[in-house]
Amino acid sequence: MADIAAIAARLDEAALGARAIAQITGQEGELPLAEAYEIQRAAIDRRLARGATLVGVKMGFTSEAKMIQMGLKDQIWGRLTSDMVVVNGAAIERARFIHPRVEPEVAVRLKAPLAGEVTRAEALAAVDAVAAALEIIDSRYENFRFALGDVVADNASSSAFVTGPWLAPDTDVSDVAMTMRVDGELVETGTSAAILGDPIRSLIAAARLAGAAGLVLQPGWTIMLGGATAAAAIGDARSVSLDAGHLGRVGFTIE
Ligand code: 0L1
Ligand code: MG
Numbered sequence: 001m002a003d004i005a006a007i008a009a010r011l012d013e014a015a016l017g018a019r020a021i022a023q024i025t026g027q028e029g030e031l032p033l034a035e036a037y038e039i040q041r042a043a044i045d046r047r048l049a050r051g052a053t054l055v056g057v058k059m060g061f062t063s064e065a066k067m068i069q070m071g072l073k074d075q076i077w078g079r080l081t082s083d084m085v086v087v088n089g090a091a092i093e094r095a096r097f098i099h100p101r102v103e104p105e106v107a108v109r110l111k112a113p114l115a116g117e118v119t120r121a122e123a124l125a126a127v128d129a130v131a132a133a134l135e136i137i138d139s140r141y142e143n144f145r146f147a148l149g150d151v152v153a154d155n156a157s158s159s160a161f162v163t164g165p166w167l168a169p170d171t172d173v174s175d176v177a178m179t180m181r182v183d184g185e186l187v188e189t190g191t192s193a194a195i196l197g198d199p200i201r202s203l204i205a206a207a208r209l210a211g212a213a214g215l216v217l218q219p220g221w222t223i224m225l226g227g228a229t230a231a232a233a234i235g236d237a238r239s240v241s242l243d244a245g246h247l248g249r250v251g252f253t254i255e
Helices: 004-017 024-028 033-049 064-070 120-125 148-153 199-212
Strands: 054-060 076-081 101-110 127-137 158-163 177-182 185-191 222-227 239-243 249-254
Touching: 004 033, 004 148, 024 148, 033 076, 033 148, 054 158, 054 199, 076 148, 076 158, 076 199, 101 158, 101 177, 101 185, 101 199, 120 127, 120 199, 127 222, 127 239, 127 249, 158 222, 158 249, 199 222
Parallel strands: 054 222
Antiparallel strands: 054 076, 101 127, 101 222, 127 158, 177 185, 177 239, 239 249
8 A cells, every 4th residue: 555645745746836856656666546636635735734725626528539648548637736737828937837838728716516426418417617727737657657556646637727708608628719829829629529429428537536536516616528639738838829710819928
Protein backbone atom coordinates (compact mmCIF):
# COMPACT_ATOMS: atom_id res chain seq x y z
CA MET A 1 0.00 0.00 0.00
CA ALA A 2 1.34 3.42 -0.99
CA ASP A 3 2.09 6.04 1.66
CA ILE A 4 -0.92 8.19 0.75
CA ALA A 5 -0.08 11.20 2.93
CA ALA A 6 3.61 11.33 1.91
CA ILE A 7 2.88 11.13 -1.83
CA ALA A 8 0.05 13.66 -1.51
CA ALA A 9 2.48 16.05 0.21
CA ARG A 10 5.04 15.57 -2.57
CA LEU A 11 2.48 16.34 -5.27
CA ASP A 12 1.05 19.29 -3.38
CA GLU A 13 4.51 20.79 -2.85
CA ALA A 14 5.40 20.23 -6.51
CA ALA A 15 2.29 22.18 -7.53
CA LEU A 16 2.91 24.92 -4.98
CA GLY A 17 6.54 25.39 -5.95
CA ALA A 18 5.99 24.73 -9.70
CA ARG A 19 8.74 22.10 -9.60
CA ALA A 20 8.46 18.78 -11.43
CA ILE A 21 8.94 15.52 -9.53
CA ALA A 22 9.66 11.96 -10.61
CA GLN A 23 6.73 9.67 -11.39
CA ILE A 24 5.36 7.76 -8.43
CA THR A 25 4.94 4.50 -10.34
CA GLY A 26 8.59 4.41 -11.40
CA GLN A 27 9.78 4.57 -7.81
CA GLU A 28 7.12 2.64 -5.97
CA GLY A 29 5.82 0.11 -8.51
CA GLU A 30 2.18 -0.08 -9.50
CA LEU A 31 -0.28 2.42 -8.13
CA PRO A 32 -3.81 0.97 -8.10
CA LEU A 33 -6.53 3.41 -9.15
CA ALA A 34 -8.25 3.35 -5.76
CA GLU A 35 -5.01 4.40 -4.05
CA ALA A 36 -4.32 7.02 -6.73
CA TYR A 37 -7.71 8.64 -6.07
CA GLU A 38 -6.98 8.55 -2.32
CA ILE A 39 -3.73 10.43 -2.96
CA GLN A 40 -5.62 12.94 -5.12
CA ARG A 41 -8.13 13.55 -2.33
CA ALA A 42 -5.39 13.91 0.29
CA ALA A 43 -3.41 16.36 -1.88
CA ILE A 44 -6.52 18.47 -2.50
CA ASP A 45 -7.36 18.35 1.22
CA ARG A 46 -4.04 20.09 1.88
CA ARG A 47 -5.11 22.86 -0.49
CA LEU A 48 -8.50 23.12 1.22
CA ALA A 49 -6.74 23.38 4.58
CA ARG A 50 -4.93 26.46 3.22
CA GLY A 51 -8.30 28.12 2.49
CA ALA A 52 -9.22 27.05 -1.04
CA THR A 53 -12.70 25.65 -1.65
CA LEU A 54 -13.99 22.94 -3.94
CA VAL A 55 -15.67 24.52 -6.96
CA GLY A 56 -16.19 21.58 -9.26
CA VAL A 57 -14.81 18.59 -11.05
CA LYS A 58 -12.85 18.07 -14.26
CA MET A 59 -13.09 15.13 -16.60
CA GLY A 60 -10.03 13.76 -18.36
CA PHE A 61 -9.34 11.31 -21.17
CA THR A 62 -12.73 12.03 -22.68
CA SER A 63 -11.68 11.52 -26.27
CA GLU A 64 -11.56 8.09 -27.85
CA ALA A 65 -8.06 8.82 -29.14
CA LYS A 66 -6.71 9.55 -25.63
CA MET A 67 -8.47 6.53 -24.12
CA ILE A 68 -6.99 4.22 -26.74
CA GLN A 69 -3.57 5.83 -26.26
CA MET A 70 -3.71 5.12 -22.50
CA GLY A 71 -5.40 1.71 -22.87
CA LEU A 72 -8.42 2.95 -20.92
CA LYS A 73 -12.08 2.00 -20.92
CA ASP A 74 -13.24 4.84 -18.71
CA GLN A 75 -12.55 8.49 -18.08
CA ILE A 76 -10.62 9.89 -15.14
CA TRP A 77 -11.60 12.88 -13.04
CA GLY A 78 -10.08 15.49 -10.79
CA ARG A 79 -11.16 18.16 -8.35
CA LEU A 80 -11.38 21.88 -9.21
CA THR A 81 -10.53 24.34 -6.44
CA SER A 82 -11.11 28.06 -6.10
CA ASP A 83 -7.42 28.85 -6.60
CA MET A 84 -7.62 27.36 -10.13
CA VAL A 85 -10.24 29.85 -11.34
CA VAL A 86 -9.06 32.37 -13.95
CA VAL A 87 -11.43 35.14 -15.04
CA ASN A 88 -12.09 35.28 -18.78
CA GLY A 89 -9.59 37.72 -20.34
CA ALA A 90 -7.40 37.97 -17.23
CA ALA A 91 -3.66 37.41 -16.95
CA ILE A 92 -2.07 34.32 -15.42
CA GLU A 93 1.41 34.21 -13.99
CA ARG A 94 3.73 31.90 -15.97
CA ALA A 95 5.83 31.28 -12.86
CA ARG A 96 2.90 29.39 -11.27
CA PHE A 97 3.26 26.59 -13.82
CA ILE A 98 5.88 23.99 -14.74
CA HIS A 99 5.18 23.11 -18.40
CA PRO A 100 1.57 24.18 -18.97
CA ARG A 101 -0.62 23.05 -21.84
CA VAL A 102 -4.05 24.33 -22.77
CA GLU A 103 -7.08 22.61 -24.23
CA PRO A 104 -10.49 23.81 -25.44
CA GLU A 105 -13.41 22.41 -23.50
CA VAL A 106 -17.11 22.68 -22.71
CA ALA A 107 -18.16 23.40 -19.12
CA VAL A 108 -21.48 23.29 -17.33
CA ARG A 109 -22.56 24.98 -14.10
CA LEU A 110 -24.96 23.00 -11.94
CA LYS A 111 -28.12 24.18 -10.18
CA ALA A 112 -28.93 20.89 -8.43
CA PRO A 113 -26.91 18.07 -6.86
CA LEU A 114 -25.95 15.20 -9.12
CA ALA A 115 -24.47 11.86 -8.07
CA GLY A 116 -24.32 8.24 -9.11
CA GLU A 117 -26.05 6.68 -12.08
CA VAL A 118 -28.16 9.41 -13.68
CA THR A 119 -30.11 9.50 -16.91
CA ARG A 120 -29.47 12.05 -19.60
CA ALA A 121 -32.72 13.82 -18.64
CA GLU A 122 -31.64 13.97 -14.97
CA ALA A 123 -28.21 15.31 -15.93
CA LEU A 124 -29.71 17.98 -18.19
CA ALA A 125 -32.22 18.99 -15.52
CA ALA A 126 -29.33 19.74 -13.13
CA VAL A 127 -27.59 22.12 -15.57
CA ASP A 128 -27.89 25.82 -14.80
CA ALA A 129 -25.71 27.14 -17.62
CA VAL A 130 -23.19 26.04 -20.26
CA ALA A 131 -20.00 27.68 -21.50
CA ALA A 132 -16.96 27.22 -23.67
CA ALA A 133 -13.84 26.93 -21.54
CA LEU A 134 -10.09 26.55 -21.56
CA GLU A 135 -8.33 24.16 -19.22
CA ILE A 136 -4.68 24.64 -18.34
CA ILE A 137 -3.15 21.28 -17.52
CA ASP A 138 0.27 21.12 -15.91
CA SER A 139 1.51 17.68 -14.98
CA ARG A 140 3.59 17.76 -11.82
CA TYR A 141 5.77 15.00 -13.30
CA GLU A 142 9.03 15.47 -15.15
CA ASN A 143 8.64 15.72 -18.93
CA PHE A 144 4.83 15.55 -18.62
CA ARG A 145 5.18 11.75 -18.51
CA PHE A 146 3.07 9.50 -16.33
CA ALA A 147 1.24 6.20 -16.02
CA LEU A 148 -2.46 6.12 -15.23
CA GLY A 149 -2.02 5.94 -11.44
CA ASP A 150 0.40 8.88 -11.52
CA VAL A 151 -1.95 11.19 -13.40
CA VAL A 152 -4.97 10.30 -11.26
CA ALA A 153 -2.96 11.00 -8.10
CA ASP A 154 -1.89 14.29 -9.69
CA ASN A 155 -5.51 15.47 -9.93
CA ALA A 156 -5.68 14.61 -13.64
CA SER A 157 -3.04 17.29 -14.33
CA SER A 158 -5.58 19.98 -13.48
CA SER A 159 -4.05 23.35 -12.88
CA ALA A 160 -6.34 26.25 -13.88
CA PHE A 161 -9.44 26.91 -15.93
CA VAL A 162 -11.26 29.78 -17.60
CA THR A 163 -14.92 29.77 -18.55
CA GLY A 164 -16.50 31.93 -21.21
CA PRO A 165 -19.89 33.64 -20.97
CA TRP A 166 -22.44 31.43 -19.23
CA LEU A 167 -25.33 30.66 -21.59
CA ALA A 168 -28.81 29.22 -21.18
CA PRO A 169 -28.83 25.54 -20.17
CA ASP A 170 -30.63 24.47 -23.35
CA THR A 171 -27.86 25.89 -25.56
CA ASP A 172 -26.70 23.11 -27.88
CA VAL A 173 -23.19 21.94 -26.91
CA SER A 174 -23.19 18.68 -28.86
CA ASP A 175 -21.17 19.67 -31.94
CA VAL A 176 -19.62 23.10 -31.55
CA ALA A 177 -16.67 24.00 -33.77
CA MET A 178 -13.69 25.18 -31.71
CA THR A 179 -10.64 27.10 -32.86
CA MET A 180 -7.79 27.71 -30.44
CA ARG A 181 -4.99 30.22 -30.98
CA VAL A 182 -1.74 30.70 -29.08
CA ASP A 183 -0.16 34.12 -29.60
CA GLY A 184 -2.67 34.61 -32.41
CA GLU A 185 -1.50 31.52 -34.27
CA LEU A 186 -3.97 28.75 -35.01
CA VAL A 187 -2.88 25.67 -33.04
CA GLU A 188 -5.95 23.42 -32.77
CA THR A 189 -9.34 23.08 -34.44
CA GLY A 190 -11.96 20.56 -33.46
CA THR A 191 -15.48 20.01 -32.31
CA SER A 192 -17.10 19.45 -28.94
CA ALA A 193 -18.47 16.19 -30.38
CA ALA A 194 -14.98 14.77 -29.69
CA ILE A 195 -15.93 14.86 -25.98
CA LEU A 196 -17.39 11.34 -25.69
CA GLY A 197 -19.49 11.96 -28.81
CA ASP A 198 -21.51 14.52 -26.85
CA PRO A 199 -20.28 16.49 -23.80
CA ILE A 200 -23.43 15.65 -21.81
CA ARG A 201 -22.21 12.02 -21.71
CA SER A 202 -19.20 13.35 -19.86
CA LEU A 203 -21.46 15.01 -17.28
CA ILE A 204 -23.23 11.69 -16.73
CA ALA A 205 -19.81 10.03 -16.31
CA ALA A 206 -18.73 12.76 -13.86
CA ALA A 207 -21.76 12.04 -11.66
CA ARG A 208 -21.04 8.31 -11.78
CA LEU A 209 -17.28 8.47 -11.14
CA ALA A 210 -17.35 11.16 -8.47
CA GLY A 211 -20.37 9.46 -6.91
CA ALA A 212 -18.43 6.18 -6.66
CA ALA A 213 -15.87 8.10 -4.58
CA GLY A 214 -18.63 9.47 -2.34
CA LEU A 215 -18.61 12.95 -3.86
CA VAL A 216 -21.89 14.58 -4.83
CA LEU A 217 -21.60 17.22 -7.57
CA GLN A 218 -22.94 20.37 -5.96
CA PRO A 219 -25.17 23.24 -7.14
CA GLY A 220 -22.96 26.15 -8.24
CA TRP A 221 -20.09 23.85 -9.22
CA THR A 222 -18.41 23.97 -12.60
CA ILE A 223 -17.91 20.66 -14.36
CA MET A 224 -15.20 20.75 -17.03
CA LEU A 225 -16.33 18.10 -19.48
CA GLY A 226 -13.08 17.39 -21.34
CA GLY A 227 -10.90 18.45 -24.24
CA ALA A 228 -12.30 18.89 -27.75
CA THR A 229 -8.80 18.68 -29.26
CA ALA A 230 -5.30 17.73 -28.20
CA ALA A 231 -3.68 20.08 -25.69
CA ALA A 232 -1.24 22.71 -26.95
CA ALA A 233 1.96 23.67 -25.12
CA ILE A 234 1.91 27.22 -23.78
CA GLY A 235 5.70 27.53 -23.70
CA ASP A 236 6.60 31.20 -23.45
CA ALA A 237 3.49 32.41 -25.28
CA ARG A 238 1.72 35.55 -24.11
CA SER A 239 -1.90 34.85 -25.02
CA VAL A 240 -4.38 32.04 -25.63
CA SER A 241 -7.81 32.44 -27.18
CA LEU A 242 -10.66 30.15 -28.10
CA ASP A 243 -13.40 30.87 -30.59
CA ALA A 244 -16.29 28.52 -29.89
CA GLY A 245 -18.92 29.75 -32.36
CA HIS A 246 -22.27 30.34 -30.69
CA LEU A 247 -20.68 29.59 -27.28
CA GLY A 248 -18.54 32.70 -27.67
CA ARG A 249 -14.92 33.46 -26.91
CA VAL A 250 -12.62 32.62 -24.04
CA GLY A 251 -9.06 33.64 -23.43
CA PHE A 252 -6.29 34.71 -21.12
CA THR A 253 -2.92 36.37 -21.25
CA ILE A 254 0.30 35.16 -19.64
CA GLU A 255 2.77 37.39 -17.85
O1 0L1 B 1 -7.91 17.06 -19.12
C1 0L1 B 1 -7.43 16.07 -19.66
O2 0L1 B 1 -8.03 15.37 -20.51
C2 0L1 B 1 -6.03 15.67 -19.29
C3 0L1 B 1 -6.07 14.54 -18.37
C4 0L1 B 1 -4.73 14.26 -17.83
C5 0L1 B 1 -3.77 13.76 -18.84
C6 0L1 B 1 -2.91 14.84 -19.39
O3 0L1 B 1 -2.28 15.56 -18.62
O4 0L1 B 1 -2.84 14.92 -20.62
MG1 MG C 1 -9.05 18.77 -19.84
